[in-house]
Amino acid sequence: MYTADYLEKFSRKAFEKMGCSPEDAATATKVFIAAELYGLPSHGLTRIKDYFQLWKANRINIRPNIRIVHESPSTAVVDGDGAIGMIAATRSMEIAIEKAKSAGTGWVATRGSNHYGLASYYTRMALEHDMIGISMTIANPLVAPTWSVTPMLGTNPIAVAVPAKNQPAFSADFATTAIARGKLAIMAKKGEKVPLGFVQDKDGVPSDNPDILKEGGSILPLGGPVESGGHKGYALSAIVDIFSAVLSGANFGPFCPPSLAYLPVLEEKVGEGTGHFFGAMRVDAFQEKEAFLEQMDLWIETFRNARPAKGRERVLIPGDLERETYERISKEGIHVIAPIQQEMKEIADQLGIEFEIRD
Amino acid sequence: MYTADYLEKFSRKAFEKMGCSPEDAATATKVFIAAELYGLPSHGLTRIKDYFQLWKANRINIRPNIRIVHESPSTAVVDGDGAIGMIAATRSMEIAIEKAKSAGTGWVATRGSNHYGLASYYTRMALEHDMIGISMTIANPLVAPTWSVTPMLGTNPIAVAVPAKNQPAFSADFATTAIARGKLAIMAKKGEKVPLGFVQDKDGVPSDNPDILKEGGSILPLGGPVESGGHKGYALSAIVDIFSAVLSGANFGPFCPPSLAYLPVLEEKVGEGTGHFFGAMRVDAFQEKEAFLEQMDLWIETFRNARPAKGRERVLIPGDLERETYERISKEGIHVIAPIQQEMKEIADQLGIEFEIRD
Numbered sequence: 001m002y003t004a005d006y007l008e009k010f011s012r013k014a015f016e017k018m019g020c021s022p023e024d025a026a027t028a029t030k031v032f033i034a035a036e037l038y039g040l041p042s043h044g045l046t047r048i049k050d051y052f053q054l055w056k057a058n059r060i061n062i063r064p065n066i067r068i069v070h071e072s073p074s075t076a077v078v079d080g081d082g083a084i085g086m087i088a089a090t091r092s093m094e095i096a097i098e099k100a101k102s103a104g105t106g107w108v109a110t111r112g113s114n115h116y117g118l119a120s121y122y123t124r125m126a127l128e129h130d131m132i133g134i135s136m137t138i139a140n141p142l143v144a145p146t147w148s149v150t151p152m153l154g155t156n157p158i159a160v161a162v163p164a165k166n167q168p169a170f171s172a173d174f175a176t177t178a179i180a181r182g183k184l185a186i187m188a189k190k191g192e193k194v195p196l197g198f199v200q201d202k203d204g205v206p207s208d209n210p211d212i213l214k215e216g217g218s219i220l221p222l223g224g225p226v227e228s229g230g231h232k233g234y235a236l237s238a239i240v241d242i243f244s245a246v247l248s249g250a251n252f253g254p255f256c257p258p259s260l261a262y263l264p265v266l267e268e269k270v271g272e273g274t275g276h277f278f279g280a281m282r283v284d285a286f287q288e289k290e291a292f293l294e295q296m297d298l299w300i301e302t303f304r305n306a307r308p309a310k311g312r313e314r315v316l317i318p319g320d321l322e323r324e325t326y327e328r329i330s331k332e333g334i335h336v337i338a339p340i341q342q343e344m345k346e347i348a349d350q351l352g353i354e355f356e357i358r359d
Numbered sequence: 360m361y362t363a364d365y366l367e368k369f370s371r372k373a374f375e376k377m378g379c380s381p382e383d384a385a386t387a388t389k390v391f392i393a394a395e396l397y398g399l400p401s402h403g404l405t406r407i408k409d410y411f412q413l414w415k416a417n418r419i420n421i422r423p424n425i426r427i428v429h430e431s432p433s434t435a436v437v438d439g440d441g442a443i444g445m446i447a448a449t450r451s452m453e454i455a456i457e458k459a460k461s462a463g464t465g466w467v468a469t470r471g472s473n474h475y476g477l478a479s480y481y482t483r484m485a486l487e488h489d490m491i492g493i494s495m496t497i498a499n500p501l502v503a504p505t506w507s508v509t510p511m512l513g514t515n516p517i518a519v520a521v522p523a524k525n526q527p528a529f530s531a532d533f534a535t536t537a538i539a540r541g542k543l544a545i546m547a548k549k550g551e552k553v554p555l556g557f558v559q560d561k562d563g564v565p566s567d568n569p570d571i572l573k574e575g576g577s578i579l580p581l582g583g584p585v586e587s588g589g590h591k592g593y594a595l596s597a598i599v600d601i602f603s604a605v606l607s608g609a610n611f612g613p614f615c616p617p618s619l620a621y622l623p624v625l626e627e628k629v630g631e632g633t634g635h636f637f638g639a640m641r642v643d644a645f646q647e648k649e650a651f652l653e654q655m656d657l658w659i660e661t662f663r664n665a666r667p668a669k670g671r672e673r674v675l676i677p678g679d680l681e682r683e684t685y686e687r688i689s690k691e692g693i694h695v696i697a698p699i700q701q702e703m704k705e706i707a708d709q710l711g712i713e714f715e716i717r718d
Contacts, residue, residue: 072463072644074433103462104431109645132606148674150665160598162605170601172594178587197587204668222581222588228537228556229581235531235677236595238662239519242529246521246654247491247645253661270657285431286468286606295605298629302612303597306509309563315507318594 001333001358008033010344010355011048015084017351018055019062024087031086035118036334039325042182043118045336049343050115051084052350053261060084060114066091074103077248078110082273085116089135089276093122096280097129104285109248112273115139115259120173120322123161126280127169130289133161134279136240140263141254143177144218145238146231149204151218152253155181156240161319163283165293167300171319176237178220178230184210197224243277250275360692360717367392369703369714370407374443376710377414378421383446390445394477395693398684401541402477404695408702409474410443411709412620419443419473425450433462436607439472441632445480447472448494448635452481455639456488463644468607471632474498474618479532479681482520485639486528489648492520493638495599499622500613502536503577504597505590508563510577511612514540515599520678522642524652526659530678535596537579537589543569556583602636609634 008029015025028051035043054060061082070077076095080088092110099106116122119135126133139154155175162170179198187194187210194208201207202216206225213219221233245252250271257266257274283292306315329335336344341357348355367388374384387410394402413419420441429436435454439447451469458465475481478494485492498513514534521529538557546553546569553567560566561575565584572578580592604611609630616625616633642651665674695703700716707714 070645072641073461075463075640075644077645102432104434105464105466107464107640107644144668145662145665145674147668147671148665149668150674152662152665158595160594162601170597172598174588174591174594176591178582195586200668204671222591223537224583224587227554228583228587229533231675231677232533232535232581235519235533236517238529238677239531242521242655242658246651246658247640247642249646249650249654252654252658270654281434281466281606282431283606285434285466286429286436287608291608292605295608295611295629296601299601299605299611303504303511306504306507306511309503309506309508309559312506312563315504315509316590318590318597 001335003333004033004037004330007036007045007334010348010353011045013353014048014052014347014351017353018052020084021063024084027090028084028086031090031117031121034121037326037329038118038322039329040118041337041340045344046340047115047117049347050260052347054114057261059261059265064088068095074099074105075107078108080110080113080273082112083114085114085274085276088113089116089122089278090125092276093125093133093135093278093280096278097126097131100129100131100280100282100285104282106280108278109243110276110278111245111248111250111271113250113276114257114274116276118173119157119159120161120171122278123159123173124169124171127161127163129280130163130283130293132163132281132283133159135159135276136244137276138241138244138250138252138256138274140256140258142181142213142219143221143237144200144204146221146226146234147204149200149202149218150254153221153237153241154256156237158236158240162296163293164296164300165290167297168323169319170296170300170317171322176222176233176240178222178224178233181213181219184213197228240277245271245275247277248275360694362692363392363396363689366395366404366693369707369712370404372712373407373411373706373710376712377411379443380422383443386449387443387445390449390476390480393480396685396688397477397681398688399477400696400699404703405699406474406476408706409619411706413473416620418620418624423447427454433458433464434466437467437469439469439632441471442473444473444475444633444635448475448481448637449484451635452484452492452494452637452639455637456485456490459488459490459639459641459644464638464640467637468602469635469637470604470607470609470630472609472635473616473633475635477532478516478518479520479530481637482518482532483528483530486520486522488639489522489642489652491522491640491642492518494518494635495603496635497600497603497609497611497615497633499615499617501540501572501578502580502596503559503563505580505585505593508559508561508577509613512580512596512600513615515596517595517599521655522652523655523659524649526656527682528678529655529659529676530681535581535592535599537581537583537592540572540578543572556587599636604630604634606636607634
């Protein structure tokens with residue numbers, strides 16, 4: 001078990017050793033640690049290893065010149081200059097928040113970035129400014145459009161956070177796919193079959209094989225097949241792709257650069273790096289601030305008081321489970337599985353810093 | 360069969376006879392006729408009857424003072440003053456477009472409105488200004504949050520239109536539910552069963568009964584049960600509800616006013632009327648205009664060239680089917696089924712205008 005503080009110091013040192021400025025190292029670290037605290041280790045420490053390997057392969061820019069390349073009163077396009085995604089994304093969300101202060105809302109499309117990790121990290125940045133936060137990103141193509149077999153879209157998550165007064169904030173963060181890649185990997189390890197409607201084989205025939213992605217298969221968009229609304233998930237994922245990668249001038253859809261160093265760099269490019277999209281809306285650009293926050297409390301209370309289905313104890317507001325996990329892990333400490341401890345130890349050894357293996 | 364021109368003249372006269380200004384009558388009519396041309400009669404002429412009945416019940420304001428009640432450089436809250444939804448919505452989208460001209464983007468939350476019909480009608484208004492259009496609305500509660508049995512949310516559609524250069528625009532418009540209410544009605548008429556995962560009974564048990572809504576049942580959000588991502592559809596629908604009804608100060612979720620005159624007025628209210636949310640983003644607030652439009656062409660061509668699944672001939676871009684239908688019906692004329700012709704005839708008789716029953 002580790003404290004957040006221990007892992008934070010390790011991560012900051014590791015990124016500083018790679019050449020990051022202390023500010024950038026701290027910025028990236030905050031996102032990794034938040035993912036661990038929210039109980040999402042797939043976006044936590046293991047991403048430090050991914051970035052370490054991209055850095056060794058000279059595929060990220062450790063001293064990027066992140067800058068606005070186009071803007072209007074409420075918008076900006078940010079060029080991440082090949083930065084670690086968490087750094088380009090944090091800077092972009094800060095710009096969205098600044099724009100919102102003067103224009104009411106701020107919208108930033110980011111290009112030249114890389115995998116940005118936890119989508120909801122950026123939306124939560126807006127909350128302390130009494131703003132609604134919005135964040136979305138493209139990701140490596142695994143999802144086929146409806147009626148197609150070509151993986152063209154990533155898991156393309158959407159996150160939205162809305163502040164309330166006494167109630168904890170509404171915080172939604174979800175992939176626009178029927179199933180997460182990580183869940184397929186777990187099913188494969190357990191020897192389980194995938195329920196029909198989540199993945200298809202290389203010909204577009206429904207499959208129950210959790211390893212089907214390795215055989216030319218693809219994940220279906222949220223909603224599954226067209227009969228249960230999969231075309232809606234396809235549209236939603238396409239919107240994320242257009243906002244994140246066409247508005248910004250990044251590599252859209254199938255051209256999204258691989259976020260893992262063992263995947264080859266794509267030969268064809270149609271823009272710069274990976275793309276994200278961020279929004280910040282001042283609640284008092286719509287309502288008197290207190291009135292809005294009180295109404296959001298009423299909204300949350302109303303939905304929390306919906307009658308639970310048979311066998312369920314309560315109805316959740318998006319963000320409830322993650323917040324409860326955050327509170328628990330913050331108290332108990334962060335459990336890091338042995339293989340990831342080993343990864344961190346190897347990084348530490350190569351960079352000449354300390355990392356302690358623990359039970 | 361009718362020409363669009365014939366139905367347009369009839370609709371305008373009908374609304375003028377109810378007391379609408381000629382401008383407002385023309386505005387509402389355009390949305391009804393567009394729905395017919397896009398092959399969506401559930402949002403077409405039959406809504407004239409719904410509004411005629413609401414007017415007779417004195418539940419809409421035929422001479423509304425639609426006005427901005429709060430604003431910032433990129434935002435506005437519009438009070439529809441009880442207007443016909445299509446009139447409040449068109450005015451709101453015009454304001455979003457005006458805001459975008461000066462601020463780069465424009466965002467309007469509308470309250471005191473009613474059922475606004477075809478969501479994509481408003482997003483398409485943005486296209487001619489080289490803007491991306493966004494539109495969403497709440498609707499009468501039929502959908503239960505994940506793990507709940509209380510219908511709290513409407514079909515809450517999201518529409519997004521993105522302009523291109525030589526390719527036809529991208530135009531997505533979808534309800535955030537697993538299945539449309541209209542489809543359930545058709546299944547009931549045909550004596551068909553509903554596949555599991557779309558609706559549940561009053562206890563939250565999965566049901567195959569297309570009439571389950573009449574027995575206290577509810578529709579599941581997009582994604583169906585939690586195992587196939589239904590909690591994502593719930594989050595998405597909740598976001599539509601918060602943007603449309605909390606940001607605007609309308610009646611959110613279960614308090615959405617009934618859009619049909621035979622349903623009683625709700626006793627409890629938490630805001631003013633029905634709420635919508637609109638966005639307009641100037642593409643040149645992000646990229647040089649021509650560069651963006653050409654990149655959108657490339658995006659559309661890339662996705663259209665994805666390999667079709669076995670048994671499918673092509674891969675669709677959102678909006679393709681609706682556009683093809685629009686072109687076909689514009690040529691062939693609008694087929695109005697006998698019961699709706701009868702409805703129009705009755706309205707005509709009561710208002711003292713002409714409507715010709717045809718084969």
